[in-house]
Amino acid sequence: MAYDLQLSHVGKVYDNGTAAVIDFNLDVDKGEFIAFLGPSGCGKTTTLRMIAGFEAISSGDINIRGKRINDLLPEQRPTSMIFQNYALFPHMSVRKNVAFGLDVKGMPAAERDRKVDRILEKLDLLAIADVRPDRLSGGQRQRIALARSLVVEPDILLLDEPLGALDANLRKSIQNELKLLQRSLGITFVFVTHAQSEALALSDRIVVMNQGKIEQISPPYELYTRPKSLFVAQFIGRNTLIPGTVHGVSGAIATVDTAFGPLSGLAPSTTGAVGAKSSLVLPAESIDVLPALTPRADVEAAYGNCVIPVAISRLQQIGHIVQMVVNLPNGDQINIEGHADKYGGRFAAGDKAQIAWKATGATVIIH
Missing domain, CATH: 2.40.50.100 (RNA polymerase II/Efflux pump adaptor protein, barrel-sandwich hybrid domain)
Known part of the structure; x- marks a missing residue:
């Protein structure tokens, strides 16, 4: 059985010669919650964007369920991405925001509406389906972004610090909801964060990055108690x-x-x-x-x-x-x-x- 996501010797070098990601190797099983953790500039978001197709890779291969996706456009990949600012359309209602990806795919209206209603109900958004997102709270907008990404039924959901704009109490509440949702859906999540507590609380495994390289890949408790490098020992806990x-x-x-x-x-x-x-x-x-x-x-x-x-x-x-x-x-x-x-x-x-x-x-x- 193929891994849900596999990165083999993936690298990213910019035109000016700067190496952003160096020899990145990772095998992800179906339904895993993986966190990329590290200081600013370590390459974690660049790696996520390469998986999504928003950054071209310089070397190596990215496979999703055994299929090489290096040359596929973002919209052709079985992935969906949530950005830190959610990137919602302020002039559209919640329902239209969620339906947008299905409209782009040309899905028939009746099937689209069934899928949208199902995900809105699952994320407790039906009551505000006709409200514009600029009138809603940060927690509600975060749920809308999740609904819009999940309604297209991706194999992999990519999350780029999606809780970074929330206050501490709401962030903790959404963390709990996110973990429960991921478990119930069984979708593979790849999550970028600079917050140790978030990575330790949410993920099945954590990939610690430093200067474009992987320092350690471990389950949270092992990472916390058994660092394998000086950097990890100084960075974690x-x-x-x-x-x-x-x-x-x-x-x-x-x-x-x-x-x-x-x-x-x-x-x-x-x-x-x-x-x-x-x-x-x-x-x-x-x-x-x-x-x-x-x-x-x-x-x-x-x-x-x-x-x-x-x-x-x-x-x-x-x-x-x-x-x-x-x-x-x-x-x-x-x-x-x-x-x-x-x-x-x-x-x-x-x-x-x-x-x-x-x-x-x-x-x-x-x-």
Whole structure:
């Protein structure tokens, strides 16, 4: 069975020689929700536009369900695209906006109207079907854009930061609706965003891009907890990076020589890592704060060698969350937060303490 979407060695080089996308490879199964995530200028929107046909590719192949589409015009491709500004026609009613793509295809009026009514009902837009979109809210306009894209029954729906113009509360609400809609329709979604929380909440897999290249493709939890490159470790989540050199590898655990002594985390997949420059990546969620006087034997029994003495420079409790800033021995600072049930009343600003983690909760990355 062919993939719903397959990009093989796809590249984009502009006329001035600037490489926007470099050797992009991705296989997408039917019904997957894929997010392209990365900083501005990393190539994510260019890649989306190449899939849609709005940008010509310079190298490689794009296939949808086994059919090469490199040379097809946008309107000939089994894709539909939603832009950040929705690109609705302000002089047309909601119904006419949604019907526009079917009219372009020359669909008979009776069949067109049945399809339009069905998608308007599914997205709860029937009550405003005869209203112009410029009189509606951002959330309603977003639903109209979705309806217009989905009514043509694309194999792939492409979304270019479609929630970027919404306020935070509405954005969260539409995120939930979008995920439920995608699941119910079973259509493959490819979604461009610069918002980590959005990508982590919505997607089945995330493609992290940097300077035109793919840094990592992983499910959200794996991406968050097991970064595979220094860029991903710095870009995703709230990680503390401790530089060092790999001292040794025992099974799944690597020991890194650092300024704070030997510390451990999950070993990199790279063979021959011993002696390599590396970073120990500590997700904020993996770090525990312990009183300075906790017996060393107890600390070692629970955490092995994964412990560093610190000083708490700031501490505040906001509702049920305790937020701390701790100073490492070299003066670097780490932000830590935890539930009041765990830390409330146990520490104060100025206290000496220890941070500790289980080796399996950290990751060693080779530079």
